Ligand SMILES: Cc1ncc(C[n+]2csc(CCOP(=O)(O)OP(=O)(O)O)c2C)c(N)n1
């Protein structure tokens with residue numbers, strides 16, 4: 001990422017159909033924008049999926065990506081939530097070397113991070129953590145000296161705070177005013 | 188044996204009426220979309236559809252190459268015929284369409300391409316003539332469909348026509364498997380109406396944006412309107428003229444904007460950009476307000492973006508939000524249909540005297556006139572500019588001219604003065620050589636009563652010349668002017684200017700085009716002097732059938748002025764002025 005670029009988070013509602021992911025991804029590929037993270041899944045509405053895409057691009061590029069995404073017929077709504085107050089989470093499973101002598105230390109670290117030990121084998125354990133990018137990275141850094149054997153991460157999922165959903169329903173408009181009274185604050 | 192009740196009988200009869208094969212549904216839909224003509228080429232995967240064709244009224248033009256079919260559909264659409272339709276088989280038939288689809292995409296031309304696909308069970312198995320054509324055309328279509336069931340054909344086709352023609356138009360491809368064509372289902376036209384998937388944003392500028400724009404317009408001392416293809420696509424010719432006249436603002440056109448504003452109008456400056464006249468580009472560079480009407484600031488019209496119209500504020504009226512601030516940062520974007528926006532702006536535009544600005548631009552012309560090839564002493568050589576000028580005269584500027592890509596395309600744009608929209612059809616965005624002949628065939632189907640001229644180079648013509656046979660088979664009277672300079676002229680010109688004159692692979696041999704035409708059963712003529720131009724044009728025009736004239740023109744002439752790619756718009760290479768500069772190359 002160059003200086004003018006920063007991580008932009010796009011939330012898309014799309015029709016759950018073959019090829020839609022390809023159309024969306026192709027838009028980034030064509031412009032040589034790297035997708036940092038991508039999460040797709042069902043929503044509260046049947047037949048409609050939600051994508052969260054994180055890409056490092058400039059502000060101008062983000063505006064055009066948004067406009068171009070909206071030109072895709074299967075895309076029902078697009079929103080760049082980068083500048084909106086949101087909750088962002090991803091999940092990581094980290095398998096670390098865990099001989100008898102370091103187990104205690106590892107469990108202590110997991111507890112501080114509110115992570116969970118989900119598997120314990122004679123010489124390894126799997127730690128599951130849910131959180132922000134920073135939190136997961138911090139845990140990863142701490143586990144490094146113990147020897148990370150394997151790690152898997154989901155893409156980020158993002159939700160705007162408050163009662164309003166991301167621009168989801170047809171015709172519903174979302175105020176992007178950060179001073180919106182509906183916005184709640186982090187707990 | 189049990190007797191069936193009358194109700195059951197009735198129901199069965201109804202079913203027989205509404206049950207149709209997928210292939211029949213295709214034609215049924217095309218008919219109901221109002222399609223009168225399609226351009227196609229058969230093959231295995233589309234055979235069921237060809238077989239069903241015999242039961243419908245749509246006229247099928249057998250092309251000689253599927254690329255030609257797509258250009259014909261494109262030319263048909265650009266000439267004003269509505270959405271153009273091209274048909275091909277799977278595999279090579281479909282891939283042959285790619286260039287034509289990309290051409291339509293870059294110039295926002297509404298076409299629907301229907302391709303046959305292998306049976307749905309075989310998809311993904313590298314079956315004979317299977318290609319992933321929806322994957323291949325994904326970035327060069329507005330949308331595409333892979334249809335594997337007969338019942339999905341009508342909804343997909345109806346939506347395809349809607350998408351192709353709405354908003355910013357463009358190509359849509361519908362790939363239909365052979366089993367979908369063969370199987371039967373109930374056909375219900377009404378139920379297949381395009382569904383509203385989402386609220387289409389009704390783009391229209393907010394009142395305060397319009398107010399701000401009006402303030403800039405009314406204050407501007409040196410404004411210029413940049414008239415793009417959008418004027419023609421939105422049908423905003425009247426409004427653009429009203430606007431320009433009321434505010435006394437001069438109008439420069441993009442290549443695809445030519446015809447959107449009458450060339451003979453006193454406010455018309457002519458074409459801008461790489462081969463725009465010097466006064467046009469100078470006016471843009473010195474202006475204090477650019478009004479972009481349905482154009483996209485393509486690099487061929489801006490030159491170096493850093494030095495582009497540095498003192499000008501910019502108002503961009505554009506239907507596609509993705510074009511805003513793409514190449515040029517604008518002060519006021521007005522997103523929406525150009526015609527509607529102009530209708531809202533016109534009442535607020537003040538009548539303003541811009542005599543000084545107009546007179547200044549006029550004064551820039553004098554030097555250019557001296558350099559104009561038409562004013563150079565007759566050297567006995569035939570120049571392309573002469574041919575185009577004489578063609579313009581002979582046709583009273585009324586013909587639909589379809590150009591190919593290269594020097595002749597630019598000379599046509601400079602010397603044929605288009606008064607009406609859709610009278611110049613040319614591949615601007617993709618610059619597709621081989622476009623002219625097939626696109627002209629499509630244009631002729633859209634406007635059978637119009638005089639349709641192809642203006643092509645000797646190089647590009649050879650790319651799609653088999654379509655001469657299509658002309659003959661269809662008995663249509665297209666006139667063809669080949670500007671034969673023995674070179675891939677435009678590339679030669681770049682080699683002359685930027686590669687020290689090393690003409691690597693640009694000299695090109697051609698057949699005797701006049702004889703070739705005769706071999707197809709088309710009148711063929713060869714012209715080598717200015718004196719022969721007029722009589723040959725008249726002979727071609729008087730022929731009720733097709734005719735071809737091979738104009739042997741000056742071989743190493745160049746298109747002037749020229750802004751080298753990426754250079755500042757005001758840094759033009761000018762035609763050497765014979766009165767002051769010696770050693771000219773003309
Ligand atoms: C399909 C395709 N291939 C290559 C080019 C690059 N190109 C642009 S102009 C040109 C030369 C065209 O020669 P000709 O048709 O003789 O026209 P002229 O420039 O001589 O008038 C070429 C090769 C192109 N535009 N399209």
Ligand SMILES: [Mg+2]
Nearest residue numbers: 644645674676
């Ligand atoms: Mg040539």
